Amino acid sequence: MAATRLVETIEALDPARYAITLIGDEPGYSYNRVLLSSLMAGDVAAADLPLKPPSWWASAPHIRIVAGQAVSVDLERQSVDLADGRTVPYARLVFATGSSAIRLPIPGADLAGVHVFRTHADTERMMELAASGARVAVIGGGLLGIEAAYGMAKRGAEVTLIHLMDRLMERQLDHEAASLVQSALEKLGIEVVLNAQSERISGHGAVEALHLSNGRVIKAGAVVMAAGIRPNSAVAKAAGLAVNRGIIVSEGLETSRKDVYAIGECAEVQGECCGLVEPAYAQADILARRLCGNDTATYVPSATAAKLKVSGLPVFSAGNFLGGEGTSAILLTDKTQSLYKKLVVRDGLLVGAVLVGDTADAAFYLRLIRECTPIAPFRSGLAFGEAYCAVPDLLAA
Numbered sequence: 568m569a570a571t572r573l574v575e576t577i578e579a580l581d582p583a584r585y586a587i588t589l590i591g592d593e594p595g596y597s598y599n600r601v602l603l604s605s606l607m608a609g610d611v612a613a614a615d616l617p618l619k620p621p622s623w624w625a626s627a628p629h630i631r632i633v634a635g636q637a638v639s640v641d642l643e644r645q646s647v648d649l650a651d652g653r654t655v656p657y658a659r660l661v662f663a664t665g666s667s668a669i670r671l672p673i674p675g676a677d678l679a680g681v682h683v684f685r686t687h688a689d690t691e692r693m694m695e696l697a698a699s700g701a702r703v704a705v706i707g708g709g710l711l712g713i714e715a716a717y718g719m720a721k722r723g724a725e726v727t728l729i730h731l732m733d734r735l736m737e738r739q740l741d742h743e744a745a746s747l748v749q750s751a752l753e754k755l756g757i758e759v760v761l762n763a764q765s766e767r768i769s770g771h772g773a774v775e776a777l778h779l780s781n782g783r784v785i786k787a788g789a790v791v792m793a794a795g796i797r798p799n800s801a802v803a804k805a806a807g808l809a810v811n812r813g814i815i816v817s818e819g820l821e822t823s824r825k826d827v828y829a830i831g832e833c834a835e836v837q838g839e840c841c842g843l844v845e846p847a848y849a850q851a852d853i854l855a856r857r858l859c860g861n862d863t864a865t866y867v868p869s870a871t872a873a874k875l876k877v878s879g880l881p882v883f884s885a886g887n888f889l890g891g892e893g894t895s896a897i898l899l900t901d902k903t904q905s906l907y908k909k910l911v912v913r914d915g916l917l918v919g920a921v922l923v924g925d926t927a928d929a930a931f932y933l934r935l936i937r938e939c940t941p942i943a944p945f946r947s948g949l950a951f952g953e954a955y956c957a958v959p960d961l962l963a964a
């Protein structure tokens with residue numbers, strides 16, 4: 568996604584400046600990975616996935632798409648070697664290799680029927696499985712695990728969602744919000760098992776059961792691992808670039824080597840790798856400007872937000888949603904309506920928000936967090952949303 572955004576932005580800024588070769592190891596044109604959850608849930612079709620129609624690629628003669636896997640980079644020769652033996656020379660190189668889903672290294676993880684949720688191909692396999700009414704154990708109660716469980720249950724699978732922590736999405740939600748999400752999943756017939764460590768997967772050639780460390784055995788014909796992602800940085804590391812968790816880049820998105828860049832989930836900026844598309848796109852925009860001659864374009868990370876929709880229940884979380892010392896919280900809740908709003912305030916500024924049930928004002932709250940807007944003039948109306956915060960310049964924005 569980051570690479571497509573980069574070439575699109577370069578095309579808009581200065582189309583004839585570069586002859587661009589886009590190397591990708593997934594089949595077909597680049598697609599909107601974010602929509603895979605909606606595809607799984609049946610809310611969009613596969614035809615909705617491509618980021619750009621074939622006609623767009625055809626109308627960009629400076630862009631050449633090469634289907635293949637890059638296996639090594641020679642920084643001295645300035646070339647990329649592909650798995651099939653081809654070599655692509657470059658003057659400037661951009662890594663936009665994203666992440667891979669982590670496969671938990673537990674016994675049985677290599678059995679047939681163990682899946683991850685990262686690509687269109689993964690999604691098609693999981694959709695088929697769900698339609699056959701399979702019993703599925705999903706490991707990981709973060710955003711992706713919840714979306715996998717929800718989509719598969721909606722398509723007919725019998726789903727158990729297993730999570731290590733004491734609440735779902737603990738990195739985005741507090742206990743109250745997480746329990747509303749859990750209830751929404753349970754209403755769909757999904758069993759949610761918390762505080763559960765997956766120990767091993769058993770089966771004769773294929774998955775038959777998932778064993779938890781507390782002795783419980785969950786019968787399942789398939790296991791989906793949604794236990795996090797790892798930046799694809801091995802090729803960069805082998806080439807000799809500075810790599811920590813991701814490929815280390817400056818605020819100009821340049822790696823430890825001049826004219827070699829990294830953007831998106833594979834890049835590590837100020838010690839952080841992103842896992843969302845918004846920062847990946849922001850990095851692509853900055854790099855496009857740099858590559859088109861703007862030497863001062865700088866990527867500055869900003870507060871990110873998570874969004875989710877489970878069975879019609881929208882969820883939003885941003886910033887410091889837990890609060891803590893020096894903070895106070897504004898709460899608005901009605902459990903009978905599955906409605907929960909928590910706004911965390913510190914030193915007169917909104918620093919975090921969790922919304923469940925009504926996320927209409929999510930963008931407003933995120934703007935207040937990002938722009939560090941003093942909330943004193945409209946604090947009493949803040950919980951009710953933008954319409955109750957009569958600050959002219961905010962309303963006009």
Ligand SMILES: Cc1cc2nc3c(=O)[nH]c(=O)nc-3n(C[C@H](O)[C@H](O)[C@H](O)COP(=O)(O)OP(=O)(O)OC[C@H]3O[C@@H](n4cnc5c(N)ncnc54)[C@H](O)[C@@H]3O)c2cc1C
Pocket residue numbers: 568569570590591592593600601602603604635636637638663664665666684685686711799802830831832833841842843844845847874
């Ligand atoms: C199911 C799902 C739902 C998501 N939902 C959301 C959401 O709601 N909101 C959100 O912000 N984000 C979401 N994300 C995350 C979002 O998709 C990513 O943040 C985004 O795709 C990152 O873009 P990227 O370009 O860094 O990586 P990618 O989009 O993964 O692109 C990297 C590409 O490089 C290819 N590649 C890797 N190594 C090589 C190699 N050596 N040679 C050739 N090609 C290679 C990969 O196969 C891949 O096609 C979701 C992700 C998934 C899987």
